Amino acid sequence: MEPILQVENLTKQYPGFTLDHISFSVPRGTIVGLIGENGAGKSTTLKAILDLIRKDDGTVCLFGQELTEDRKDIKEDIGVVFDGIHFHETLTPKKVEKISEAAYKQWDPQVYQSYLRQFALPADKEIKTFSKGMKMKLSIAVALSHDPKLLILDEATSGLDPVMRDDILDVFMDFVQDESHSILMSSHITTDLEKIADYITFIHKGKIIFDKSKDELIYDYGIIRCNSSQFEKLDKEDILACRKRDYQWDVLVANKEKAARKYKDYVIDHAAIDDILLLYVKGDVLS
Numbered sequence: 068m069e070p071i072l073q074v075e076n077l078t079k080q081y082p083g084f085t086l087d088h089i090s091f092s093v094p095r096g097t098i099v100g101l102i103g104e105n106g107a108g109k110s111t112t113l114k115a116i117l118d119l120i121r122k123d124d125g126t127v128c129l130f131g132q133e134l135t136e137d138r139k140d141i142k143e144d145i146g147v148v149f150d151g152i153h154f155h156e157t158l159t160p161k162k163v164e165k166i167s168e169a170a171y172k173q174w175d176p177q178v179y180q181s182y183l184r185q186f187a188l189p190a191d192k193e194i195k196t197f198s199k200g201m202k203m204k205l206s207i208a209v210a211l212s213h214d215p216k217l218l219i220l221d222e223a224t225s226g227l228d229p230v231m232r233d234d235i236l237d238v239f240m241d242f243v244q245d246e247s248h249s250i251l252m253s254s255h256i257t258t259d260l261e262k263i264a265d266y267i268t269f270i271h272k273g274k275i276i277f278d279k280s281k282d283e284l285i286y287d288y289g290i291i292r293c294n295s296s297q298f299e300k301l302d303k304e305d306i307l308a309c310r311k312r313d314y315q316w317d318v319l320v321a322n323k324e325k326a327a328r329k330y331k332d333y334v335i336d337h338a339a340i341d342d343i344l345l346l347y348v349k350g351d352v353l354s
């Protein structure tokens with residue numbers, strides 16, 4: 068089955084930065100997490116997918132079709148939440164509903180009302196009185212109320228407290244239960260992605276470092292902790308990335324069980340997504 072979103076060789080140049088021929092896909096019924104350091108190119112990728120900025124090269128296929136000038140209707144099927152882009156401050160959730168009703172053919176007032184209740188958002192209060200988290204929740208409620216097939220979320224959970232984040236993650240997981248829905252979300256809160264993502268796409272300095280299943284990353288990857296003489300004995304081809312810290316080396320390997328069989332006296336820890344990202348960004352990448 069074709070993916071909901073297929074990105075091929077997407078390229079965008081800014082002075083001093085290039086999003087460099089990136090390719091990845093979002094399969095149906097899955098959540099793909101986009102990770103990377105500040106300035107890696109995550110928002111640029113999402114904006115180029117949505118045609119909010121002009122791409123220099125590459126193709127973006129949404130629901131099997133390219134988003135061209137005459138196919139802007141495809142956007143109806145996408146729910147978008149961007150950190151920092153909110154509705155006008157003098158609007159209320161009720162007024163936002165009027166605008167959204169006019170903008171989306173598939174707007175569902177009942178779904179919207181139920182999210183306002185679930186997220187404890189007052190329908191008649193002006194948005195300027197809302198906290199950052201409330202604004203985010205309102206954006207998420209709107210994005211989910213026009214029956215989108217794909218949600219594109221840029222740091223959508225960043226202003227939310229842990230309890231609300233957990234509730235929203237449940238909402239996202241429910242959303243993809245049906246195989247025809249998917250989510251592409253960028254996040255610096257990698258523990259959220261560990262909970263809900265099926266795939267992790269890692270962008271570093273405008274290039275894709277990897278695009279892998281989350282289970283492979285968190286169950287297979289490992290970090291060898293060793294001293295310098297042990298480090299010298301490691302096969303360089305086993306090392307994905309490494310970093311020297313005082314007297315210890317942290318060495319990222321793709322298969323911790325294989326490494327444990329091969330390097331019997333070494334300490335090998337589980338690798339969280341943050342550890343993997345840190346080693347790639349701050350360490351030396353060998354393979």
Ligand SMILES: Nc1ncnc2c1ncn2[C@@H]1O[C@H](COP(=O)(O)OP(=O)(O)OP(=O)(O)O)[C@@H](O)[C@H]1O
Binds near residue numbers: 110112
């Ligand atoms: N409109 C623009 N004009 C010039 N440069 C830009 C523009 N938008 C983004 N950039 C540059 O592109 C690079 C990637 O930015 P982008 O916002 O995509 O990163 P990001 O991975 O989303 O970072 P963050 O995690 O901080 O949000 C940065 O160097 C940024 O300065």
